[in-house]
Amino acid sequence: MSEDSIITKLQQAINCNKSDKSSYIKLANLLIKNNDYFSAQKVFEEYLKIFPDDTEAITNLGSICFYKKDYLNAINYFKRAININPDDFVVYYNLGNVYAEINSFEQAIAYYKKALQLNENSAEVYNAISRLYVEADDLENALNFSKKAISFDSGVSDYYINYAEILQKFGKYKDALENYKKADLLDGNNAKIALATAILYMQTKEFNKALEYFDKALDIDTGYYSAYVCKAIAYLEKNMTHEATILLKQAIDIAPQKQEAYLSLSGILISEKRYEEALDVYKILAKITGNNSRVLILTGNAYALADDMEKAISCYKKAATISPADNEIKLIYLEAINSFVNKKMGVGK
Numbered sequence: 001m002s003e004d005s006i007i008t009k010l011q012q013a014i015n016c017n018k019s020d021k022s023s024y025i026k027l028a029n030l031l032i033k034n035n036d037y038f039s040a041q042k043v044f045e046e047y048l049k050i051f052p053d054d055t056e057a058i059t060n061l062g063s064i065c066f067y068k069k070d071y072l073n074a075i076n077y078f079k080r081a082i083n084i085n086p087d088d089f090v091v092y093y094n095l096g097n098v099y100a101e102i103n104s105f106e107q108a109i110a111y112y113k114k115a116l117q118l119n120e121n122s123a124e125v126y127n128a129i130s131r132l133y134v135e136a137d138d139l140e141n142a143l144n145f146s147k148k149a150i151s152f153d154s155g156v157s158d159y160y161i162n163y164a165e166i167l168q169k170f171g172k173y174k175d176a177l178e179n180y181k182k183a184d185l186l187d188g189n190n191a192k193i194a195l196a197t198a199i200l201y202m203q204t205k206e207f208n209k210a211l212e213y214f215d216k217a218l219d220i221d222t223g224y225y226s227a228y229v230c231k232a233i234a235y236l237e238k239n240m241t242h243e244a245t246i247l248l249k250q251a252i253d254i255a256p257q258k259q260e261a262y263l264s265l266s267g268i269l270i271s272e273k274r275y276e277e278a279l280d281v282y283k284i285l286a287k288i289t290g291n292n293s294r295v296l297i298l299t300g301n302a303y304a305l306a307d308d309m310e311k312a313i314s315c316y317k318k319a320a321t322i323s324p325a326d327n328e329i330k331l332i333y334l335e336a337i338n339s340f341v342n343k344k345m346g347v348g349k
Contacts, residue, residue: 123153
């Protein structure tokens with residue numbers, strides 16, 4: 001029987017018996033499986049009119065709202081579930097996730113720690129807290145909670161990746177590499193692990209090993225934009241601009257709306273005095289970013305290098321208008337005007 005047929009039969013069962021809990025839950029879960037969150041939400045809302053204190057349904061509604069980025073309603077549903085059952089570990093964890101998503105650090109930590117009071121062996125929660133401390137640049141706490149996550153569950157590659165990333169921030173590259181290798185043993189087909197390992201080898205100046213892992217990342221995922229860009233930057237560190245240019249163009253083909261590859265490519269073109277080609281790249285960037293003062297400054301610099309000061313000054317002026325509080329941009333604009341005027345008047349000749 002097709003899923004559409006199953007959905008129809010469940011809807012018919014509910015219409016015949018509004019108290020049929022099983023059909024409501026099966027229907028909503030099937031809709032969630034099919035990523036039809038809107039319809040699943042409607043089913044749970046109808047269900048709660050009949051069974052208003054069903055915490056599983058309330059929690060599922062909170063999760064649907066979370067996936068839809070409707071964070072306020074997600075919080076309201078999760079708190080409603082807690083009011084009914086204050087000992088539900090999952091709901092506290094979910095609330096921590098919502099507050100983490102909206103960058104409410106203290107509340108996220110508070111709810112994660114409440115979850116740990118109910119389940120002190122939850123590696124997932126320890127890892128979530130560790131990630132928050134990383135974002136807050138509290139690396140000591142991040143390291144401690146990461147260790148706890150691994151101590152409670154040593155079979156999850158993401159925990160080793162997080163631990164390795166923290167060690168890397170401490171400059172403990174050898175220990176970080178060991179943990180990336182542990183992650184790779186658990187999940188050997190993970191392009192993210194391969195890329196992270198490659199970047200670590202770049203930090204330790206082991207270029208050939210870095211290339212090996214960049215290639216591994218791209219073998220696993222031929223459309224991995226970040227791997228193309230990072231490998232290109234590695235080539236640039238070795239002044240291999242031709243190879244870097246090829247990779248950056250491949251990255252642009254994969255993700256034409258992302259900025260990093262354009263910026264690196266324009267840098268190569270500027271260094272090679274190919275100013276007109278760099279300006280073409282900046283024009284594309286301008287379309288992607290809109291009125292972006294940084295792109296305007298870079299465009300102005302390219303015009304200045306191409307000895308077209310009038311267009312350079314026009315770009316600097318637009319940048320200064322967009323970012324009037326940026327004193328550095330104001331200075332660039334004023335210096336360009338002074339240089340242009342002095343040149344016209346023959347000052348300094």
